[in-house]
Amino acid sequence: MSTTVPGRRAGAPRLSAVHLAALAAGVLAGLLVWRIGLPDVHVWDTTLTALTVPTALTVGAGAGVVVIAVTSHRAWRVVDMTVAAVLAVAGGLFLWGMNAAWLPLTTPIGKVYPPLPALLNGVWILPGVLTGLIVRKPGAALFGETVAGAVEALTGGLWGFTSLYYGIVEGLGVELVFALLLYRRYGPVAAMAAGAGGGVALSVLDLTFYFTDYPAGQKLAYVLLSVLSCIVIAGLGGWALARALAATGALAPLSSGRAAQRV
């Protein structure tokens, strides 16, 4: 019953028959989408048909990720929930602060080169990555981003409840990376990858809803700068913050503290 080596045995997905069936159904749905193809409707100066392959991949991968998350045998304990909640709400307050500073910061920078303010976008992903790294349970990153977005909206953020929608999608982006790593990897590389995941989600949202009239070159620059910022600020920054917290011993009751040495 001794538990000196964390993470080696438990946490590997245990697939029951139901889960295998769900996974198979998801993959099948992806294959179907690919075979049948999407309808010939005009959207985004293009037709949906061109999106067939990416959509099929997304559906298949999405099903896989959900199955992984649900079957990873890591149940949330109460201490995980309270810590995640405190981090998420604190993250929301931090984002409120960023709301206040956002326009003063980005307007002058944006005049130099319009996509340049994307270098600051990492802050929007930081709550999700930090929560995911510290709590290390399926859904932690999503919970962190969503609650932070909700707090941001409730405290009078610039974008109202669109922050909540953004939080959900960005949270999914971060969560996707942790899920693909089977909720077992939380080192600096994993953190950076998770940041990148959130960055991609954020860029897609921003380019779809806010910066639609950028020329293609600037759009690409926006994506690259956003992802870079998220990798550095949210990924590395989040990892450094989590490590500093772990060193203080405050994380001992959590799974992330379990990975520390016995003292």
Place this chain on the structure above:
Amino acid sequence: MTRSSGWPGAVGVAARGWGWRYATRRAWAVRGVDLDVAPGERVLLLGSSGSGKSTLLAGLAGLLDPGEGADDGTGEEEGSLHLDGVPARVARRRAVAGGAARTGLLLQDPLAQTVLARCGDDVAFGLENHAVPTVEIWPRVEAAMRGVAFPYPTAHPTDQLSGGERQRLALAGVIALRPGLLLLDEPSAMLDEPGTRMLREQVAAVLAATGATCVLVEHRLAGWIDLVDRVVVLDRTGGIAADGPPVTVFAAHGAALAAGGVWVPGHEPGRGAGPPRTPPATAPPGDGEMLLQARGLTATRRARARAGLPPVVAGIDVTVAAGRALCVLGDNGTGKSTLALTLAGLERPVAGEVVAGPRLAAGLRSPSPHRWRPRELVSRIGTVFQDPEHQIVATTVAAEIAVGPRRAGVPAADVEARVEELLGRMRLEHVARANPFTLSGGEQRRLSVAAVLAARPRVLVLDEPTFGQDARTWDALVALLRELIAAGHGVVAVTHDAPLAGVLGDAVLRLGSEHPDRGREEPRVGAA
């Protein structure tokens, strides 16, 4: 002492070789506990710090979970711990499913135990968790609040409660569940004297009314001793050191317990520390020289000012002199901390002024400490906060001590020397490279004092220095403070711990509107 032992709900405890080890610790928190507690019995659990008392209470409450294996549990268990024949963990799960709690746990931090924003909601929280039908909830809530004589209605916001009131509210939340075993983990550790007294009365009333079994952990035993009929002492190295009626246990083990840091009635450190300090035959350098003076001082915390509340501290005249101690006494809420912070130059006076004497203010533009730059402040006035964790700024103990002198501009070699000296003096060499947050409470307190002393300030301001400390640390602190006073420092100690003031001697300032000497300094004359 009679009580109704016939209450069917009272729970009996049976522990056989029970031990627990936390996942991140090498040492066992508690080990080899063989204990039987009969239903309705009241037990006082004693032991030096680190002997696992809180762990045993958590185990009894069913909160310790070894997990299914690998990553999930909080630690490792050995032996068995049964409540009425059922393992404690199972008992908790069954209780929640069945709507009636077997155990109720009261913790020591009042702030941490208030879960919801309205008093009634907070008490109802436990009932909701135990799936008590909605129609029964509010009558039970109101009965529980009446049972602890809670002074406010159910809709009163919990933000505005004092520490003692919060603990009583938490007690109401616990007894609303009608537990058969009441577990109290140092419930009065963070309360002042009136708060403690009221809590004690309510606990006594609850035990008398329900006849529940009780296991109590406490340090300051005055008053609580009358509540219990049995004392169990946990041995730090495992097992039970003593078990029996209070009189017998204290007679046989009193001295050993006191040496281990327990506050044993009759062995209190205050009594043993010798007579109150009298001025030494040869006066220390600069003796009696005025270091800080407050004139007509009115002060408040910024948060209070923003909320539009009147200042707590008004019209105070006080002097801090070299080689003298000033003790500021008063209950919680009388503004002691505010006064301390304002004297230390950390808060700005609302009215009146704080002026530093010529020695302290030499070379500075302003005699008011609150105008000084942090570098200038750190080498002149040292402040030790109530919670040592608030002052931790470095990642190792040695670096923590070095911060102050480095900021004050002391050359690196001297900084090294000072750090070495203080590590030795404060018995912190063995943790010199540890992260300060991982230290025990006593070690953190010693570290915070060491870090402040490193910059060699003339004035020392201490906010509740003995708060929550065991007897040994209390002794060590008092000895240290006496040494500093004898060396010519000026010491201001803010506390609700009256024996401390008695031992340090010199001037006492009492805050609090009921006291007739409010705001006036009273020099002590003769022996205590």
Place this chain on the structure above:
Amino acid sequence: MTGALDRGVDAAAYAARANPVAKLAVGLSIAVAMVLSLDPVTAGTALLLEVVALPWCGLSPVALARRSWVALVAALAAGVGTALFGSGDPQAAAAVTARILAVTLPGVVLLATTDPTDLADALAQVLRLPHRFVLAALAATRLLGVLSDEWAVLGLARRARGLGGGGPLGRLRDHLGRILALLVVAVRRATVLATAMEARGFGAATRRTWARPSRLHPSDAVVAGYGLLVAVAATAAGVAAGTWHLVLT
């Protein structure tokens, strides 16, 4: 986040009394409409319809302004910025300003007129969100009130240790250290809170009862319906005026 029902707020007003989920629905609907198109007619109509409903929300204009100052300032700044430095088009500037105001208003009203405990009750009972997470989040919001006091004490403690002052880089490092210390305090308090909640039976079973049942009434449908109406009417107005332009295309 606490002190929701303090001065300037009339909790008995029609919309203020509604179930928090209904108020949430208003905010969510309007956000969708505002994000689909950026044009002055849509945004302006939404804002107008919101302002018209304000008397029923129980917030005086002053109280509203006090709570949404960030958005107010940002809206003005964005409008001015667009007019002077952006496209220079006054219509675009008006659209940006109106959009920010229209989208933040419902959130502010929700927070001002809703007790957080009631919001959590509604989310868990009406929307059936997982109650353990919702309640943990509610308990965490209470903790944060404590944390703002801790933040102040941390500042004083650091001044007493000689930190603060010095160049901007030193200040930044001290600030980061202060943030880290606050996070440590926050996590510590969260772990103790978890013990306290567990000691009262939290998290041990999936079934629980509710001391404050949160139910939907017909007036909640009215409030939520009004939110939907604002979203639809604003979009329709934009389409009718020919200025509505789906940002996705």
